[in-house]
Amino acid sequence: MNEAIRCQNPSCKHPIAIIPGHRRRQYCNDACKQAAHRARMLAAQQKEWARKGDLQERNKLIDEILEDAERLEFPACSTESFTIKPGLNCWLTFCNESSNAWLRLARDTVYLRVQALAGRERLRQLSANVTR
Ligand SMILES: [Zn+2]
Secondary structure, rough: OOOOOOOOOOOOOOOOOOOOOOOOOOOOHHHHHHHHHHHHHHHHHHHHHHHHHHHHHHHHHHHHHHHHHHHHHOOOOOOOEEEEOOHHHHHHHHHHOOOHHHHHHHHHEEEEHHHHHHHOOOOOEEHHHHHH
16 A cells, blocks of 8 residues: 555544545545534634733733833843843833743743832831831
8 A cells, every 4th residue: 555645634634545537535525624624713713812812911911010110110130031221111122022931031020029129118117117
């Protein structure tokens, strides 16, 4: 048996007999043809959902980053993956050009710095009370 033609329905893949003189078929039958069509539609739909999900996450990350970075007055920020120079413009450029993975890292970094700042502020108030 030579290299068989296989059904293009991804959940079938049965070999298809080549009948000399006939046009080469791509599917076993109409059911497989329809199943393959549905599979293509679903794949396209899932890709679209993933794209929308990514975009939604991205917008949320950028909101969170800019909100915390603003509290820190848009400082310089270095991680092992990237460096952001100080200033609003540098932060905006970073947000526009970075992958969601980098945005997540930046979000976590500024979040921790805001928490640390709040902690230092509490300590400062406590020690002010003690020395008074
Ligand atoms: Zn088939």
